[in-house]
Amino acid sequence: MSLMAFLDRWADVPTYDKAIESARRAVNAALRPQGVKDLLHGTWLGHSLHPVLVQVPVGSWVSAGVLDAIPRLRPAATVLIGTGVAAAVPAALSGAADWSEQDVGVRRLGALHALANTAALSLYVGSLLARGSGRGTLGRVLSYAGLGIAGGSAAVGGHMSYAQSSGPSHSATAARALTSDWIDLGPLDDLPEGKPALRTGKGGSVAVPLAAVRRGARVDVFVGACAHLSGPLYEGAVEEVRGEQCLVCPWHGSAFDLDSGSPRRGPAANPQEKLEVRMEAGRVMARLPNRHR
Ligand code: FES
Missing domain, CATH: 1.20.120 (Four Helix Bundle (Hemerythrin (Met), subunit A))
Incomplete structure (x- = not known):
């Protein structure tokens, strides 16, 4: 052996x-x-x-x-x-x-x-x-x-x-499956205020889970798999952590800055992959930023 x-x-x-x-x-x-x-x-x-x-x-x-x-x-x-x-x-x-x-x-x-x-x-x-x-x-x-x-x-x-993937960013791995097209996440008004909602993005052959957080007219969209160990961020919560509004993972409590995706509390050390967002006739559109293309 x-x-x-x-x-x-x-x-x-x-x-x-x-x-x-x-x-x-x-x-x-x-x-x-x-x-x-x-x-x-x-x-x-x-x-x-x-x-x-x-x-x-x-x-x-x-x-x-x-x-x-x-x-x-x-x-x-x-x-x-x-x-x-x-x-x-x-x-x-x-x-x-x-x-x-x-x-x-x-x-x-x-x-x-x-x-x-x-x-x-x-x-x-x-x-x-x-x-x-x-x-x-x-x-x-x-x-x-x-x-x-x-x-x-x-x-x-x-x-x-x-082999056991204990160290890499799981959100970066999930992001690789996304295409670079703009993704229609539906009407802004369908998103709940101040808590994450599950949306899906176009992948090559599978839909990729995304976590969308609305704060008034602003929407922040992240890859749904937590950078730490792929926890479902769309089932997490929005909380203030160390003075910043963060998306908190339900599995081990990692907190990611809603503005930047940077980790504010561990165990995650890698940032959470964040998508670009624009509004189009009241609908939320998102896509991976340039560095992935
Ligand atoms: S999987 Fe998100 S904190 Fe561990």
Whole structure:
């Protein structure tokens, strides 16, 4: 069985769900208030923070592995290992924040990812202690073992992102199915005031759900699938979040600025795809903006 087939199978195994749920609750209790979680999600950045932060430990540890192969550069390798150990802490916190808002299959693989990363980090800490006490050979054995485990764990993380779609913007994926034509969403007067309504847009072969929000004579139209995990935004609510009128997802509470689509509250880190709108004889017309054509 290939590693990827094993991971797919692992994502279906419910054996450890109770322990995983306890860990999820502990993460949610520790990462409070919501502002802390949003900082770790990358909501303020408009991009997931975890893949940005992991560059530092991964890059430091890979570089240390190269420098350790050259005897006169080994002191520099020790510095890089220490850098990686320090940088692993914020990377782990941002990963834990994202993991706590994922669906069950991703959480199962994420638990494996976290265990492997903890093992790798422990080996690197052991390596630093060994190097500090003059046992350089042991230090190098421990750090190369840590590198191997960290590499395997990175493959698990990649599988979560790419095969399980835990990281990409689901609204951008849904937007790709839309044609670039103007879509007639019906009369303005048919839209309820101040709450999202389901409309559909022309896709290549399927209708794409849209969420339309009317505020007086103004209408904001978004792709209906939430950027976080495809939650139905047209079943959400309009609320003021951090001083802005937002469309709030009913699944995990992500809030998107009605004016811009930018995330104002996580777990979403990516903006929500927004359509251009114009009025034509009292009817609402919408289409994807130019960047999609
Ligand atoms: S699907 Fe998670 S916040 Fe919308």
